[in-house]
Amino acid sequence: MDKNKLDKLVEETINSMDAADPAMPAPFLLTRIKARMDLENAAGAWEKVSAFLAKPLVAFPALTLVLALNFWIIKSSVPDNSVSNAADYSKVSTDDYSLSTATSLFDIETAQR
Amino acid sequence: MNQADLTAKIQNGDTSVFPDIVEQCQQMVYNTALSIVQNEADAEDITQEVFIEVYENLTEFRQEAQVNTWIYRITINKALDFEKRKKRQKHGGLLKRIFSVRAEEEPINFNHPGAQLDNKEKAAVLFRALKKLPENQQLAFTLHKIEGLPYKEVAAIMETSLYAVESLIARGKTSLKKILEDYYQSSE
Known part of the structure; x- marks a missing residue:
């Protein structure tokens, strides 16, 4: 390609947008912007909550509280072995010899005489 | 309003x-x-x-x-x-x-929807060449040449002096010419 032709082509390319029409965005831009703002506001509320919970000042005490509650619930649900076994043995021996029943019957009969 | x-x-x-x-x-x-x-x-x-x-x-x-x-x-x-x-x-x-x-590394041709039909191909070449310019030259050239803004407004938008804008556009044009010459010579 000769120099003049090349220069002309380059110049035409540089000026190719001179007579261009402006492009237009799709219709109802305002409606779409408002819809997007509503969507971002809704998402923003959840982001605020999670950001608040993620603060170390809130997160650590909350975690400690949950762990303490768990520990307390587990501790209170497990029976104390030493006390309950002793109680069980005394109950068994009382039932075997029917001590409580005999005593009460004897008392009743004695009282009737 | x-x-x-x-x-x-x-x-x-x-x-x-x-x-x-x-x-x-x-x-x-x-x-x-x-x-x-x-x-x-x-x-x-x-x-x-x-x-x-x-x-x-x-x-x-x-x-x-x-x-x-x-x-x-x-x-x-x-x-x-x-x-x-x-x-x-x-x-x-x-x-x-x-x-x-x-x-994928080669930029895809962009056809500006407002470009005149007989200039569509040249406009696509121009946009492709613009991508190869340094950011501030591309910006100054786009605002002045494509958006049609005067130098003064381009300077206000870019928060720079009028002289700097003139210089950016001049350097941008020189670089563009070089890129376009290489492009047309290689595509012969």
């Missing part, structure tokens, strides 16, 4: 002017974003983001600049941020780089 009325209403804290701002500036915002990102869907997305930012900062607007200049700045920042994000995504990730197809 003209620029002065819009500015006055915004300064009085009247956010009801927002629909007027969208109506008046949508074409300007969309075209600027389109010239920078060279993709209609992305430009549309950026346009929405720009107006959301305008709405959120409406009460903080001071008359240090014209409303148009302020909105132009937001648009340019958003569009350039978008481009940087896109480049980072494209170049980021070792695995992605290893498995990516080489052909």
Whole structure:
């Protein structure tokens, strides 16, 4: 390609947008912007909550509280072995010899005489 | 409603002017974003983001600049941020780089919807060449040559001197000529 032709082509390319029409965005831009703002506001509320919970000042005490509650619930649900076994043995021996029943019957009969 | 009325209403804290701002500036915002990102869907997305930012900062607007200049700045920042994000995504990730197809690195031809039919091909070549310019030269050239803004307004938008804008555009044109010459000579 000769120099003049090349220069002309380059110049035409540089000026190719001179007579261009402006492009237009799709219709109802305002409606779409408002819809997007509503969507971002809704998402923003959840982001605020999670950001608040993620603060170390809130997160650590909350975690400690949950762990303490768990520990307390587990501790209170497990029976104390030493006390309950002793109680069980005394109950068994009382039932075997029917001590409580005999005593009460004897008392009743004695009282009737 | 003209620029002065819009500015006055915004300064009085009247956010009801927002629909007027969208109506008046949508074409300007969309075209600027389109010239920078060279993709209609992305430009549309950026346009929405720009107006959301305008709405959120409406009460903080001071008359240090014209409303148009302020909105132009937001648009340019958003569009350039978008481009940087896109480049980072494209170049980021070792695995992605290893498995990516080489052909993807060549920019896709962008056909501006407003370009005249007989100039469509040349306009596509121009936009492709513009991508190869340094960011500030590309910006100055786009605002002056494609958006048709005077040097003074380009200087206000880019927050630089008139002389700097003239120099940027002159250097941009020289670089463009070189890129285009190489392109046409290699495509013979």
